[in-house]
Amino acid sequence: MKLYYATNSCSLSPHIIANEAGIVLELEKVDIGRAPHRTAAGEDFATINPKGYVPALRLEDGSLLTEGLAIALYLADLAPQSGLAPAEGTAERYRLLEWLTFIGTELHKAYSPWLFHPELGETAQQAARAKIVGRLALIEKHLATNAYLLGERFGAADAYAFTVIGWSRFVDIDLAPFPHLRDYLQRIAARPAVREAMRAEGMALAAAA
Ligand SMILES: N[C@@H](CCC(=O)N[C@@H](CS)C(=O)NCC(=O)O)C(=O)O
Structure with a gap:
């Protein structure tokens, strides 16, 4: 999985959660300080995430998950033993x-x-x-x-x-x-x-x- 992130931004949160869960993410930096926002590879980030903001997580099936809250829960739930998120229904x-x-x-x-x-x-x-x-x-x-x-x-x-x-x-x-x-x-x-x-x-x- 690849996390699109920007330094000192809210994308640090899912990055921490992945580390705590023992999930190794590929990382790609996005320059959100300039328009258009470009990834480290030089792509216009809007073509990757039309919302234009980080965090965005490229999943194993190739789809993109956005919104920090959803990404946080997704990563935490991949590692229930980590205790980062209580089980659903509790x-x-x-x-x-x-x-x-x-x-x-x-x-x-x-x-x-x-x-x-x-x-x-x-x-x-x-x-x-x-x-x-x-x-x-x-x-x-x-x-x-x-x-x-x-x-x-x-x-x-x-x-x-x-x-x-x-x-x-x-x-x-x-x-x-x-x-x-x-x-x-x-x-x-x-x-x-x-x-x-x-x-x-x-x-x-x-x-x-
Ligand atoms: N609703 C989004 C908001 C994410 C957000 O505010 N990202 C900021 C960095 S903390 C960003 O990428 N801003 C650049 C922009 O909106 O152009 C979420 O919760 O993930």
């Missing part, structure tokens, strides 16, 4: 979906595109920041009594949260008021599978959290 599975949706809709899409595009305006950015800080406070409260989002064990939702909240360092969101969250990010950053994914994508390990 109560915990719905907790995982609850967290993945929360991170995707309440955090990911508040950080990006708003805080990465100053041209969208100060008012929009302030609204995004206020929303993010409020959402981080909810996670902070949860982490006061839970090591990870689903309890005691690292899972797919943590890979996604680590990836998205890690963008705080680029957009000046101060995590000092959230000590449990900072500890959590540091613990995740120290995981060998996470370090390996970041190294492979050319990310700065020291700045992870």
